[in-house]
Amino acid sequence: MNSNLYYNPSLRRNISDKVLTLLSGLFSLIAILPLILVIAYVIVNGASQINLSVLTQLPEPPGDDISAGGIGNAIIGTLIVTGIAALISIPIGVGGGIYLAEYSKPGVFTKFIRFGTNVLSGVPSIISGVCVYGVIVSTKIILGSNFSALAGGLALSILMLPTIIKTTDEGLKLVSNDLRKAALGLGASKYITITRVTLPSAITPIATGVVLAIARAAGETAPLIFTALFSFYWAQGTQALLEPIATLSVLIYNFALEPYKTQNELACAASFILVIVVLMMNLLTKLIGYYTNSNKS
Amino acid sequence: MVAFVLIGIGLVVFTGSIESMGRYGIKFLFTSDWNPVTDQYGAFTAIYGTLVTSITSITIALPLGVGTALFITEKILPKLVRETIGIMVELLAAIPSVVLGLWAMFIMEPFIRPFLSGLNNNFGWIPFFSSRPGGPGIAPAILILVVMILPIITSIARDSLNQVPSRLREAAYGVGATRWNAIFNVILPAAISGITGGVLLALGRAMGETMAVTMIIGNSNNFNFSLLSPGNTISSMLASQFGEADGSQVSSLMYAAFILMIITLIVNIIAQWMVLKLKLKY
Numbered sequence: 001m002n003s004n005l006y007y008n009p010s011l012r013r014n015i016s017d018k019v020l021t022l023l024s025g026l027f028s029l030i031a032i033l034p035l036i037l038v039i040a041y042v043i044v045n046g047a048s049q050i051n052l053s054v055l056t057q058l059p060e061p062p063g064d065d066i067s068a069g070g071i072g073n074a075i076i077g078t079l080i081v082t083g084i085a086a087l088i089s090i091p092i093g094v095g096g097g098i099y100l101a102e103y104s105k106p107g108v109f110t111k112f113i114r115f116g117t118n119v120l121s122g123v124p125s126i127i128s129g130v131c132v133y134g135v136i137v138s139t140k141i142i143l144g145s146n147f148s149a150l151a152g153g154l155a156l157s158i159l160m161l162p163t164i165i166k167t168t169d170e171g172l173k174l175v176s177n178d179l180r181k182a183a184l185g186l187g188a189s190k191y192i193t194i195t196r197v198t199l200p201s202a203i204t205p206i207a208t209g210v211v212l213a214i215a216r217a218a219g220e221t222a223p224l225i226f227t228a229l230f231s232f233y234w235a236q237g238t239q240a241l242l243e244p245i246a247t248l249s250v251l252i253y254n255f256a257l258e259p260y261k262t263q264n265e266l267a268c269a270a271s272f273i274l275v276i277v278v279l280m281m282n283l284l285t286k287l288i289g290y291y292t293n294s295n296k297s
Numbered sequence: 298m299v300a301f302v303l304i305g306i307g308l309v310v311f312t313g314s315i316e317s318m319g320r321y322g323i324k325f326l327f328t329s330d331w332n333p334v335t336d337q338y339g340a341f342t343a344i345y346g347t348l349v350t351s352i353t354s355i356t357i358a359l360p361l362g363v364g365t366a367l368f369i370t371e372k373i374l375p376k377l378v379r380e381t382i383g384i385m386v387e388l389l390a391a392i393p394s395v396v397l398g399l400w401a402m403f404i405m406e407p408f409i410r411p412f413l414s415g416l417n418n419n420f421g422w423i424p425f426f427s428s429r430p431g432g433p434g435i436a437p438a439i440l441i442l443v444v445m446i447l448p449i450i451t452s453i454a455r456d457s458l459n460q461v462p463s464r465l466r467e468a469a470y471g472v473g474a475t476r477w478n479a480i481f482n483v484i485l486p487a488a489i490s491g492i493t494g495g496v497l498l499a500l501g502r503a504m505g506e507t508m509a510v511t512m513i514i515g516n517s518n519n520f521n522f523s524l525l526s527p528g529n530t531i532s533s534m535l536a537s538q539f540g541e542a543d544g545s546q547v548s549s550l551m552y553a554a555f556i557l558m559i560i561t562l563i564v565n566i567i568a569q570w571m572v573l574k575l576k577l578k579y
Contacts, residue, residue, distance in 0.1 A: 286384065
């Protein structure tokens, strides 16, 4: 038997160790490659298209024109639809999270709600579109309008809900119980405790969850293609919310499938805006998390 | 509230599909005609597409994702490099799927077409490679799905690997295990429940993924075993047809949506259950 205790790099176990380490490094490289390629593609093809007129004009209907117009109404539409979704899902989501973390008693019902939240976050986004189509669009239940910004916002809010509930719930659970007891001991009611003490100390994770949910909703397409549809006009007037509305993501989808080059280029420009906004929001949440962590320690 | 939404979605989709269910019954699942003109509908092509794309993409993404997760949790490189890779993988998850679809259409698909042709030339006798690749098809859709579910598998695998107590790892090193001995015999078995749950979640995501797949799969309802020919998944069928559908086509699409929902619900419930029940007990 070999009694040499020095590291012997030619042993089979050491060679296979090296090989596997290299392999996992290679896998990591493959994993980040698409991100680099996609961002490079979007920047190279999208950023060169961006100018003031692209950002402010209306898109032209498909045709072999010199210019495909701009994405002005789609930018505003994305803001409107995402805004509606946020208005619906933030109060319900944060409220649900507060209920789960603060009021609910451990039991079958609470367990079921937590379980249901997780399962809901796994429901394919297109299903929420189909559902909203079935409830609102095909029945014309809201003032007789079928495809509308409101329906699109509702479909998106179904997607945002589980994320917001989960992060609120988990953020509140991280708040130390001493704080609650201290507040209750000073004679504060449960409501005052939650609004003045617990919520403010859990604001970072909640804000992170909300921003992530908004970022995800802004990029979603599947629930919008047959709820908010698309439009070549500005959203304006009092009826704007009840009419089909253009969004960046649906514009990318529609124009990418057009056979005309100008349309495809406009889709690239829209992708550039969308990717930049979504990535910025994600990096923002990372920064928030990083700074609050370093403050605490 | 959540439960209400969940049950509500199920009910709406179910009531929408009753008409078609009554007409085609279980046969819907096994026939592949999809003809709005003659009102004949069968979802077999789409169901086959959904299953084959999601399962193949999981098979490819699993080693990649777990390998990446190991690379960033085991202390192979300095912390800065590992954290950068971690953040980049998370950002990949944040890119809207429609943008990935755009990239897949214009860059990836033309790039991989020669490789797919090679597959067809050399392995054409295997049914999966039996047709000539011509533009969009199932194979590029599988690749873009790999890109989309990789971040899910990686981040869940990373979380469960991080939860493995370091004393287990140290004990393994202490008895003379090399790094990968320790990984295969101690660390991976300890983290297996989380990783399995993550894989199932990713499977559910792959089945429901819509936009990128719709843009690249070709949306053909003609059944073909080959991965190189255009196909359809349930979600891509919904995305490409729902807007213009009417009458019994809507109902049939609702039926397909209902099937998709049931499959993903089952996968998700099993995933949640695994993560809960098989939690590490140390």
